Amino acid sequence: MDNLAIARVLAEIGDLLEIKNENSFKIRAYRNAADSAAHSTQRLSDLTAAQRLAVPGIGKDLSAKIGELIETGVIAYHQELLREFPATILDLLHLQGVGPKTAALLYRELNIKNLDELERAIREGRLRAVKGLGPKKEAQILRAISERAQLAGRRLLAEASDAAEAIVFALRSDAPEATISIVGSLRRGCETTGDLDILAAGAPPSLMAAFTGYRLVERVLAHGERKSSVLLFGGLQADLRVAPRESLGAALQYFTGSKAHNIALRDRALQRGLKLNEYGVYRTDDDAAVAGADEDEIYRALGLAPIPPELREGRGEIQAAERDELPALVTRQHLRGDLHMHTTASDGRADLETMAQAALAVGHTYIAITDHSQSLAMANGLDERGALEHAARIRALNDRLDGITLLAGIECDIRPDGRMDLADDCLAALDIVIASVHSAFSQEPEQMTDRLLRALECPWVDILAHPTGRLLLKREGYRYDMDRVFDAAARYGVAVEINSKVDRLDLRDTHARLAKERGLKLVIDSDAHSAAGLEGLRWGVLVARRAWLTADDILNTRPIEQFRASLRRRRNTPSHSPTFTG
DNA sequence: GCCGTTTTCGGCCCGACTGTTTTCAGTCG
Numbered sequence: 001m002d003n004l005a006i007a008r009v010l011a012e013i014g015d016l017l018e019i020k021n022e023n024s025f026k027i028r029a030y031r032n033a034a035d036s037a038a039h040s041t042q043r044l045s046d047l048t049a050a051q052r053l054a055v056p057g058i059g060k061d062l063s064a065k066i067g068e069l070i071e072t073g074v075i076a077y078h079q080e081l082l083r084e085f086p087a088t089i090l091d092l093l094h095l096q097g098v099g100p101k102t103a104a105l106l107y108r109e110l111n112i113k114n115l116d117e118l119e120r121a122i123r124e125g126r127l128r129a130v131k132g133l134g135p136k137k138e139a140q141i142l143r144a145i146s147e148r149a150q151l152a153g154r155r156l157l158a159e160a161s162d163a164a165e166a167i168v169f170a171l172r173s174d175a176p177e178a179t180i181s182i183v184g185s186l187r188r189g190c191e192t193t194g195d196l197d198i199l200a201a202g203a204p205p206s207l208m209a210a211f212t213g214y215r216l217v218e219r220v221l222a223h224g225e226r227k228s229s230v231l232l233f234g235g236l237q238a239d240l241r242v243a244p245r246e247s248l249g250a251a252l253q254y255f256t257g258s259k260a261h262n263i264a265l266r267d268r269a270l271q272r273g274l275k276l277n278e279y280g281v282y283r284t285d286d287d288a289a290v291a292g293a294d295e296d297e298i299y300r301a302l303g304l305a306p307i308p309p310e311l312r313e314g315r316g317e318i319q320a321a322e323r324d325e326l327p328a329l330v331t332r333q334h335l336r337g338d339l340h341m342h343t344t345a346s347d348g349r350a351d352l353e354t355m356a357q358a359a360l361a362v363g364h365t366y367i368a369i370t371d372h373s374q375s376l377a378m379a380n381g382l383d384e385r386g387a388l389e390h391a392a393r394i395r396a397l398n399d400r401l402d403g404i405t406l407l408a409g410i411e412c413d414i415r416p417d418g419r420m421d422l423a424d425d426c427l428a429a430l431d432i433v434i435a436s437v438h439s440a441f442s443q444e445p446e447q448m449t450d451r452l453l454r455a456l457e458c459p460w461v462d463i464l465a466h467p468t469g470r471l472l473l474k475r476e477g478y479r480y481d482m483d484r485v486f487d488a489a490a491r492y493g494v495a496v497e498i499n500s501k502v503d504r505l506d507l508r509d510t511h512a513r514l515a516k517e518r519g520l521k522l523v524i525d526s527d528a529h530s531a532a533g534l535e536g537l538r539w540g541v542l543v544a545r546r547a548w549l550t551a552d553d554i555l556n557t558r559p560i561e562q563f564r565a566s567l568r569r570r571r572n573t574p575s576h577s578p579t580f581t582g
Numbered sequence: 583g584c585c586g587t588t589t590t591c592g593g594c595c596c597g598a599c600t601g602t603t604t605t606c607a608g609t610c611g
Contacts, residue, residue, distance in 0.1 A: 025593085132608090278596080
């Protein structure tokens with residue numbers, strides 16, 4: 001049983017308890033544990049009951065319940081709750097305007113158990129007969145039901161960022177004197193997002209109307225002086241908060257989140273005789289303001305080093321800030337090269353020279369050209385001869401270009417049995433080899449683990465590319481024993497990739513952090529299939545930052561000679577490199 | 583249900599907006 005499956009059950013218990021109107025802190029405990037399970041880099045099913053206690057948010061009781069789930073497949077307590085409330089009632093909670101109280105009320109008063117029954121009850125006029133519900137609520141719920149599919153979708157970070165930046169741009173023209181910022185999960189660099197959060201400080205009252213009247217607004221969900229919510233065409237929700245200028249820092253902090261981070265921070269404030277809200281830090285005894293305008297000052301007022309937004313996930317950042325041990329996170333400016341890109345030689349849209357010139361233009365001092373290998377027929381993959389001819393062209397161009405070094409590489413498929421898709425002597429004759437899985441994604445975990453371990457044994461594999469193969473919002477990654485594979489990669493000196501393509505971001509943050517803990521080095525690559533694709537590194541950098549990585553953890557922050565020396569082929573065979581004779 | 587550098591008991595974050603009200607509960611972030 002994987003962590004996500006465990007997290008789902010715990011979260012569902014939380015939802016059911018909420019409908020049951022249980023103690024809110026108990027509900028939070030289940031949700032915290034669910035979140036903790038979902039983000040843990042350890043497989044909970046591999047841990048003993050005692051080891052599970054070390055996982056934050058899991059105590060004696062939940063450790064036992066998780067153990068029960070792993071061993072029997074169910075938690076009796078969960079089953080009991082499901083006897084009180086049908087599981088389908090939880091669908092009601094996802095409707096805008098329906099929370100646990102309303103869901104319970106609907107079930108109790110009208111025996112409504114699912115969306116269909118709810119819709120029918122409204123159409124038959126039965127809802128407004130319930131005390132506390134009225135015609136407005138009916139209309140709101142009906143709309144929510146019809147838009148449910150549309151609203152359910154989360155969006156990729158890049159898409160949501162574009163939409164948010166367009167809104168900020170429009171608002172700035174309406175209120176040039178205001179400070180307008182993107183906050184929320186976008187500012188933290190989360191890989192997908194459900195809504196856009198925007199903060200304006202020092203803005204005139206007219207800004208709210210400009211926001212609700214923005215050209216892409218389909219419907220206004222809420223409209224107040226300080227807070228408004230809108231639904232954009234296409235289904236994204238956007239929220240605008242307006243804060244006094246003297247509260248800019250506190251508002252930035254508050255609306256950036258995450259929720260877990262903020263709760264911990266406010267708890268810390270209380271322990272120090274302070275109160276933290278979106279307006280500032282105040283002394284509890286006399287309400288005197290201690291900080292507010294500057295975000296860094298909020299953290300300092302609480303005895304903490306300022307914490308970068310990407311780390312604010314409640315994963316140890318507050319303890320690290322307290323000890324002044326926050327990592328100096330890698331930045332886009334640290335990157336000197338890019339080791340994964342395609343040209344028209346396989347499935348890229350730009351030719352070799354165009355890609356090289358584009359790389360020069362974005363400031364790279366080295367790149368690797370890594371077209372696909374033969375198995376990927378639909379991507380026009382190269383066989384040995386094709387790969388070597390391509391390498392010759394890359395080297396010829398390299399001789400002509402100043403200011404950038406081109407490495408002749410390949411993105412070599414790892415075949416289902418773990419063999420590499422091209423012969424060893426061909427791989428040896430290249431400057432760099434990145435290996436990746438593009439087929440047979442659904443192998444059993446044991447088989448996939450063996451496959452990857454075998455691939456890593458090939459001495460010419462330098463980098464394991466997009467190591468889980470996931471596609472965000474589309475496909476889960478393939479499953480394997482990551483600990484064993486990472487340990488083998490560390491032993492061989494193989495680096496793992498953070499692939500910056502917006503629908504991959506693979507490795508993800510928690511896995512990249514695990515890789516570092518396992519002693520691995522990483523690279524951040526664009527996997528560009530066009531000149532414009534080279535710009536994508538910014539997204540991979542966000543992932544690396546969320547993984548607590550520094551420039552030292554990332555090989556392509558190094559100058560070219562140091563970079564090449566750190567590749568596995570150089571580390572393991574310092575004195576000679578075989579040449580291809582066939 | 584979790585958690586502990588004042589605690590193994592008694593805490594556990596906070597404010598804005600809406601819709602139903604007759605002074606406020608529910609939802610949301």
